[in-house]
Amino acid sequence: MATIEVDFEVFKELTVRRESESMTENDVIRLLLGLDDQASKPTAGNEMTGGNPWVCKGVAFPHGTEFRATYKGQMYTGLVAKGALVVQGKRFTSPSSAAVSITGNPVNGWRFWECLLPGEKHWKVIAELRN
Template sequence: MNAAQTCELPPAAYSELADFLRKSGSTLSPVEATIIAIREWMEKSRAAAAPLRGYQWKLLFIPEKSRLRMNYEGESYYAEVVGEEIIFRGDAVSPRQMAVQIAGDGRNAWRDLWILLPGERTWANAARLRDRLQQRAAKQPLSAADAMTVAAKSMSDALTTALALVEHANHQSQNTLERRLPRYRREYDQLTDDH
């Protein structure tokens, strides 16, 4: 498409956009709003295609530009994820190192650190974020190979149980027959012919 060619919006979309701009009090024209929307869409597409960077803390991934906070003795201490590191007081640290630098040894970084993810407005406790991830992982469906393994184990357990029940039933029926044999009866249990 060359620069002289233009793209027109369908009349219904143009009308809907013009109504929205008017009702929201925007000073943008529909053409200006369309240009802004297209540029934002292209930027989001580029950002989505870029590799995600951040800090991997065990199973919790903290994306770049996230902030970490720890409150201790009435003060708040902050760090930020830059690239693939947590930067606290100008140095790259682990979450545990941050907690130890603030409050000394014996602190639980999962419990003490709060995280503000990019685009969020509320801080979340690190332990709660980790727990949510674990719950989601537990709910995820098994892969086909895992499902087959679980099914095979269940079938094996069922077969073992069935064999044990058959063996028990055989043992019980054998004992019943043996109890009825004359050698296992007491003398007074046997009936004589004269009665």
């Protein structure tokens, strides 16, 4: 098995994007590169829906939901894992607190973030999901 060297920031992002304890960093990279699963492992809890959803203001974001936002020309990403939104290695309980961690200013996170729900093809501003 070949070895690659990554910096700490890349390692943290790979760790955040692991969908379950059984998912390896290699699995994350394969997913990001759009490669087929090496050996489709039918292990319990390895599916995108295997973890706890993150519920905020009555909206349930399933485990594996991806988040993205652009601020000052830079793309920021997040992922729902273990019942919380994880951005830059930190867990958040609201979209606004995650947005403030990026901007340093008060921000309406419901308009700041877009999400891609598991199994979907189109990103949505998360405010559209509120009733």
